[in-house]
Amino acid sequence: MSTPGTRRYLCFYCGTVYDEVLGWPDDGIAPGTLWEDVPEDWLCPECAASKADFILDED
Amino acid sequence: MTTATLDHPAHVPANRVIDFDLFHFPVDGLEYQRSMRDILGANPAPVLWTPRNGGHWIAHSHETVAKVLADADHFSSRRIMVGPHDDTRPPLVPLQLDPPHHAPYRALLQQALSPKAVGQLGERARELSIELIEGFVTDGECEFIGQFAQHLPIAIFMEIVGLPASDRPYLTSIAETAMRGETEAERGQASGQLLAYGMQKVAERKASPGADLISTIAAAQVDGKSIDDFTLAGMVLLLLLGGLDTVASTLGFYAQFLARNPEHRRALVEQPGLIPNANEELLRRFPIAILAREVKAAVELGGVTLHAGDLIMVPTPMDGLDERKFADPLTVDFNREKPGANSTFGGGVHRCVGSMLARTELRIFLEEWLKRIPDFSIKPGTDPKVSARSVATITSLHLTWPVR
Numbered sequence: 001m002s003t004p005g006t007r008r009y010l011c012f013y014c015g016t017v018y019d020e021v022l023g024w025p026d027d028g029i030a031p032g033t034l035w036e037d038v039p040e041d042w043l044c045p046e047c048a049a050s051k052a053d054f055i056l057d058e059d
Numbered sequence: 060m061t062t063a064t065l066d067h068p069a070h071v072p073a074n075r076v077i078d079f080d081l082f083h084f085p086v087d088g089l090e091y092q093r094s095m096r097d098i099l100g101a102n103p104a105p106v107l108w109t110p111r112n113g114g115h116w117i118a119h120s121h122e123t124v125a126k127v128l129a130d131a132d133h134f135s136s137r138r139i140m141v142g143p144h145d146d147t148r149p150p151l152v153p154l155q156l157d158p159p160h161h162a163p164y165r166a167l168l169q170q171a172l173s174p175k176a177v178g179q180l181g182e183r184a185r186e187l188s189i190e191l192i193e194g195f196v197t198d199g200e201c202e203f204i205g206q207f208a209q210h211l212p213i214a215i216f217m218e219i220v221g222l223p224a225s226d227r228p229y230l231t232s233i234a235e236t237a238m239r240g241e242t243e244a245e246r247g248q249a250s251g252q253l254l255a256y257g258m259q260k261v262a263e264r265k266a267s268p269g270a271d272l273i274s275t276i277a278a279a280q281v282d283g284k285s286i287d288d289f290t291l292a293g294m295v296l297l298l299l300l301g302g303l304d305t306v307a308s309t310l311g312f313y314a315q316f317l318a319r320n321p322e323h324r325r326a327l328v329e330q331p332g333l334i335p336n337a338n339e340e341l342l343r344r345f346p347i348a349i350l351a352r353e354v355k356a357a358v359e360l361g362g363v364t365l366h367a368g369d370l371i372m373v374p375t376p377m378d379g380l381d382e383r384k385f386a387d388p389l390t391v392d393f394n395r396e397k398p399g400a401n402s403t404f405g406g407g408v409h410r411c412v413g414s415m416l417a418r419t420e421l422r423i424f425l426e427e428w429l430k431r432i433p434d435f436s437i438k439p440g441t442d443p444k445v446s447a448r449s450v451a452t453i454t455s456l457h458l459t460w461p462v463r
Contacts, residue, residue, distance in 0.1 A: 010174045013414045014339075014399060046339070048400035049410070055173065 002058060009035055009054040014047040018054060070366055071108045077101065080111040081141050081349060081372065082448055089315045089453060091445045092345060092376040093389055099377070106361030106371075112141050115351070116363075116371035121381035121402075123361045127352050127373050128406035131158050134352035134371065136409055140449040141351050141372050143243060148250070149293035151300070157355075158408050163281040164294060168412045171219060171272045181419040184215050188427045196431050199462040200438060203314050204307070204455050207428075212306035212420050220298060221271025222260065230256070234303040239446045250296070257295030258288070272298065304450055305347065306417045310424055311453035312345035316391065317429075318437045318458055326393055327425060328433045338422045339399035343379035344391050346403040347451045350375060378402035435460035 009018040018024060018038065023031040027045060029038055035054075042051050065076045079098060086094045099107065105120035118124045127134045135157050138144050153161035153168070170176070191210055195201045209231050217224055233256075236249035257273075264274040276294050279286055286294070317324050327333055350373040354365045365371065379401035380388045392398075404411035411417070437443065438457035446454045 012169070012174060013404065013410060014418060015174050015177075015415055043400075046397065046399045047404075053410075057175075059175070 002056060004034055005032065007035055008057040010057050011044040011047060011049050012053045012055055013049045014044065016044050016046045017057070065110050066114075067108055067110060068114070068366075070364060072363060075102070075104055075106065075108050075363060077107045077109055077117070078111070079107070079109040079117065082112065086445050086447070089312075089443060089445055091312075091347075091447060091451045092380060095374060095376060096380050096389075099374075104361065106363050106365075113143070113370070115141055116360075116365060116369060118361075118371055118373045119377055120361065121378040121384040124373055124375065124378040124402050125406055126360065127371055128350070128402060128409070130358075131408055133355055133358040135355045136352060138353040138370060139351055141349065141370065142449075145247070149254070149289050149296060151297035152290050152293040154297055154409055155293070161408060164286075164290075165408075165412060167276055167279050167294075168272075168298075171275065172413050172416055174415050177415045177419055180215055180219070180416060181423065183218065184211060184420050185423050185427065187211055187214055188423050189431075192428060192431050197462055200457065200459040202455055203458050204311055204453060207424075208307040208310035208314070208456075211424065212310070212417070213303055215416070215420065216298075216302035219271065220260075220273050220302070221264075221269050222273075226256075230299065230303055231307075234300060235452075237300065238304055238450055239448050239452070253299050254292055254296050257299055258292055261288075261291055261295060301411075301413060304452070305411075305413075306420050308347045308450055308452035309342070309345065309417070309421060311456055312347065312451075313341050313421065313424065314458065315437065315443065315453060315456055316341065316345065318435055318456075320391070321434070323391060323393065324429065324433065324435075328429050331426065331429075333393045334422060334425045336395070336398065337393040338418060338425060340391055340393055340395050342403045342418075342421070343385065343395075343398040343401045344389070346375040346379055346401075348375045348403075348405070349373070349447075349449050349451075350405060351449075373402075375402045375405065432460050 005020055007020050020034055023029040023033045038051060040051055065078055067076045084098055099119050105123045107117040107119050109117060118127050136155055139155055153164035188211055191207055195206055213227055213231060214224060217227060233249045233252045237246055237253055240246040240249055260273050261277050264277045268274040268278055327337055352371050352373060354367055354369040356367050358365050382388050404414040435458045438459040441457040443453055443456045446452055
């Protein structure tokens, strides 16, 4: 699914999913936050990989 | 030995010198990581120096380990291991290439090891895992390394690269010698054998391409040109060493821990929902890789100045076992918050490209083994040992369990 607002991004290293619908409230990222608006210095909450290490889940 | 008796270069402060030999330090039983931490802990400074193995720095805190791995401008991966360096051998590509040269080669591997590709491989790993365990569960015992740890990840790897399962015993044997042979000559000879095997496969795939990773690499173009044989050799050698050795080694540390800790076993049996976090916690507690980097340009690190050409050892356990980052770090706590933020898989631009596959295989081991063999222990009378150079492994691990 690749419609802005409903996209999901997978951490390449551990598979953690960033879902735009859900955001990541624990890190101050509100539900509905588009991937491009996620701060560039945000790290994978599970394995600390960088934002650049997430890839679009196109399923 | 006191620091006063140890030689060191003029730019190394005497109070940073420690007598530590990566290849000959005493390991207490199977406690490789704890033993290293204890010995290095004699000097709490974040960066140390040892005169052993040609003389090298040691990153000794979570901050310095992470910083070295993240800073490719100052720390080159031209040299990735402590010990002699042979420039005539093909570099392990992309691991021993610095940015930006590593990127196109790394992209080739990333396609084969993406989360999507790993999802499909995971199903195969589960089938194989069940098949292996069912094969010996009624025996009440097994030699875990030979009968499981060297089968599961290696069979999956062999499928990725399209190698016949019948070659597994030969490949695991020479990979073991290449990594941990007694002498430099033995290790060099085994690396040469691995290389010759890999290049033979490259030649075969060039002549008759398949859908496997070696065929992909053999046919790939970088900057509009085919990859030359010297570089291809380095890529194949990295695949063979990385794919054959690391997950098998980690499985050994997982199994010995669970064999000796019935409460932890029971927690996972009774609450399988803990397994994903337990997997991360065990990875934090039992890293196996002792990396290194070469200093490219003078740089300040941990209160000392490293000079160009110096080598720094980067022990990945010094990140996950640093009490300034993880409270009570030697204790395995399956409920620990975010244990996965560590350097077990390296870091920076060379972070392990196969880590998603490794995580998946390790998790499947926990899930399928504990369903079938919830209680097991190390067989009395056996004496398992750690064999270590730059990657630590347990060479044999006899387990026993009640047959139900």
